[in-house]
Every structure is written in C-alpha cells, then in structure tokens.
Amino acid sequence: RRGQTEVLLLFQRGSDELFSSVSSNPYIMSTTANGNDSKKFKGDIRGPSVPSRVIHIRKLPSDITEAEVISLGVPFGDVTNLLMLKAKNQAFLEMNSEEAAQNLVGYYSTMVPIIRHHPVYVQFSNHKELKTDNSPNQERAQAALRALSSSHVDTAAVAPSTVLRVVVENLIYPVTLDALCQIFSKFGTVLRIIIFTKNNQFQALLQYSDGASAQAAKLSLDGQNIYNGCCTLRISFSKLTSLNVKYNNEKSRDFTRPDLPTGDGQPTMEHTAMATAFITPHCLFILFGVYGDVMRVKILFNKKENALVQMSDSTQAQLAMSHLNGQRLHGKPVRITLSKHTSVQLPREGHEDQGLTKDYSNSPLHRFKKPGSKNYSNIFPPSATLHLSNIPPSVVEDDLKMLFASSGAVVKAFKFFQKDHKMALIQVGSVEEAIESLIEFHNHDLGENHHLRVSFSKSSI
Ligand SMILES: *[C@@H]1O[C@H](CO)[C@@H](O)[C@H](O)[C@H]1NC(C)=O
Secondary structure: OHHHHHHHHHOOOOOOOHHHHOOOOHHHHHHHOOHHHHHHHOOOOOOOOOOOOEEEEEOOOOOOOHHHHHHHHHHHOOEEEEEEEHHHOEEEEEEOOHHHHHHHHHHHHHOOOEEOOEEOEEEEOOOOOOOOOOOHHHHHHHHHHHHHOOOOOOHHHHOOOOEEEEEEEOOOOOOOHHHHHHHHHHHOOEEEEEEEEEOOEEEEEEEEOOHHHHHHHHHHHOOOEEEOOEEEEEEEEOOOOOOOOOOOOOOEEEOOOOOOOOOOOOOOHHHHHHHOOOOOHHHHHHHHOOOOOEEEEEEOOOOOOOEEEEEOOHHHHHHHHHHHOOOEEOOEEOOOOOOOOOOOOOOOOOOOOOOOEEEOOOOOOOOOOOOOOHHHHHOOOOOOEEEEEOOOOOOOHHHHHHHHHOOOOOEEEEEEOOOOOOOEEEEEOOHHHHHHHHHHHOOOEOOOOOEOEEEEOOOOO
C-alpha cells in the first residue's frame, strides 16, 4: 500500500498529460483508480515549464532500454531515480539537483535527442520528486540506475566503449576535425580523434575519457545534421578500446599529448576557407550594423542558415530589412522578415551554444551611438562601390587593392578622395562581392591605430 500512496504524488490529476488515458499499464491503473487521494494534490499543478528535478521524456521508441534513458541524464549530473512507462513510450528521470535538470532541459531544447532515428521530447515534469515503489518494473529501473549512474559505480567499467566511430553522410560541406571536436566536447572530454576517408565516406574515430560521455554523445548526436539538411552523423561504438595517435594535425589529434609532432599531414587551407563561408554571428553583426546598432545575433542551432538579429530599435530593423532583403550573402539570397520575438534570448550561464548566440550591446563597433551623428546621413543600399575611411597616411592605393583582392574580390576601380587621403572609393566586381568585402574588412586593422571603416557608397567611380 505504501508504494501506491507515494506513486500518487506522481500521477496527480492533470499532470504531465499522459495519464488521462492510462489503460494497459497495471502499475499506473492501481494508482489512478484511487480518486480520493488525488484531491490532496490540488493546487500543486504547475505548468510544465516550471523547473523541477524530475524530467518527463516522451515519444521514446518502444524498444527503449533503462540504460538509454539514464544516459540522457548522465552528462548533466547524477540520475537519482527513474520511472519507465514503456507502454506509453514515456519515462521520468529524477536528477540530483534542479540545476542539473535545468541544464538538461535547456540543452535538449536546442538539441533534440535522437534515439534510433526518433526525436524524443524532454521537459520538466510537474512533479518535484519521483517516488517509486518496488514493482518488478521498478526493480529493473533501479538495477539499471545502479549500473549506470555515475554516483554509484565507476561508469567506465560498465559503459560499452569510450571510442565512437562516426560516419558523416551527405557530406555537402567539408567537416573538420575541429568542428567535430567542438560538437562532441559537449558530452565529455575528448581525448583523441582521427579523421579519414574510407570507402568514399568521411569517417572519424573519437575517444572519450569515459564511456558515459561516449554513450551520451551517441544517443544525442546519432542521426543529427551538422549543418542544415546535410552532413548527417551516424554513430556507433567502435571495438577499439583506445586510439593510437602519432601526429597532432588536421587529420589526427591527441589532446593528452600536445608534444606530438605535426607529421607530414599538410594543414588544408581549403577547410579554413570553407569554414568562413558559413554565416556567423559576427558576419551578421557587421552587415546589419551598416543600418543600425546590432544588439544580439542568434544563429539557430538546428537551422544554421536561419538567424535572429536584434537591432536597437524597430526603425533600424525596418531599414536593415529594406536594404538587405534579397541581397546575396555567401552565395545565397537572404530572406528577411520581422520576427515575432522582441529580443534574442541569451543562453544561460554555462550553456554556451558553440558561439551561435552573441551579445553585442557593449561593442565599440556600433555606428549609431550618437543620435544625429554624421553616420545617419551616410546610409546607402548595398552597391558594388564601397566607401573606405580612416585610412592611415602610410597605406597606399596598391595596399588597399591587394587587401580587397586577397579575399577574392575583383577590384575594378579605386580612387582616393582628392582633399583627404583618409578616404577612398573602391569598386569591386559585384554587389555580392562588396557585401563580402565589407563584412571582411570593416574594422580591419591597417596599423598605426587605424581600423578601416567600410560603408556602401552612393556614388560610383
Ligand atoms: C560612425 O561609424 C563608425 C564606423 O563606420 C564608427 O567607428 C563611429 O564610432 C560612428 N560614430 C558614431 C557617433 O556612432
């Protein structure tokens, strides 16, 4: 009987939606049948967004194991209890602290965990704690907890392996060793990594310091795309127990051995060049900054070609939209609409999102700090001719032409201002080239404490 009363706390009326139509699971039936007791918990029903140590997980695959559910929690703290509702494809996970639970929910809200190609849904439970009884189901859960939870045993001893084999399918953009490290480091300490191509497939072997991290990474990342719509990760455990890395270079890295030589593996410039072709918060900050002061930028994690840009007021937002909508950036037309959000949320402390969200409110690079400044009268639509200013005396025409050509722009014409060699116009091959050049060279350090200022010009040469 005792078990049943305790379980009621969990199945209070209206809680976590799922219990309204409980039928097949006898464990639940025995408790919901007791209508009286549920009254005790009236007024305790909170919205699912209220933080709780208890996490409610939905849409689990029907062959889900206890260990897999626990692994979702392990990277964020100790998992203190587990309730599996297999018939409902759901589970409850209790973390040791509310903070751990918040980290977990925060993380999975940007990065939906995929288990065997199924997205699963994670939210706070209405319950403050998870009380479970000694039913046979629960014994299995408790056994799994004892086996996997880092608070109870040495996880390395029971987790399958610390080495993951990663195959990247649909490789439209190149994937670098550094990019993989960044992604996989979210789940634990990456000790060693090797990338290679086998059977025309890009692959990596990646060794974590512990098996729980490897398992968590596999659970969360398997089936995920690195970039929007491409570069899909297929992850399995490797039979290797450790990786043998000889060189630290673009193809292999041993983070425990910074002293290793670089070997003959040439760092590939290709990769660095391509990496800059992705839209970054900085790139949007500089471009939108032409039309107003950009406060925050967020690149959407799951749709990396989508971003939110927060301007300092709505007039600036309108202006940026009218001038930049339809322009080409990194080879694709940019579509801009007004967001229903009024501000961009920053990731919570300790939830750095791979630098996808940036706050620029204190940036010294804003162009419109002072109301009525001259900068307001120099706002023009994107054009192939750029206005350069703040050029130091030592910098000559050829320096600037070479600088702009260095990023791939075709320099068609150049002219210093007659009376003032601090300013010049430069005409490049296209509006698109001008946009790329402005992003690249605005604020470029020309020495002598001069940072180049770049704007679109209204005149041509
Ligand atoms: C005008 O814009 C430049 C960048 O082009 C910036 O350095 C300067 O601080 C801006 N002036 C004001 C008053 O905001």
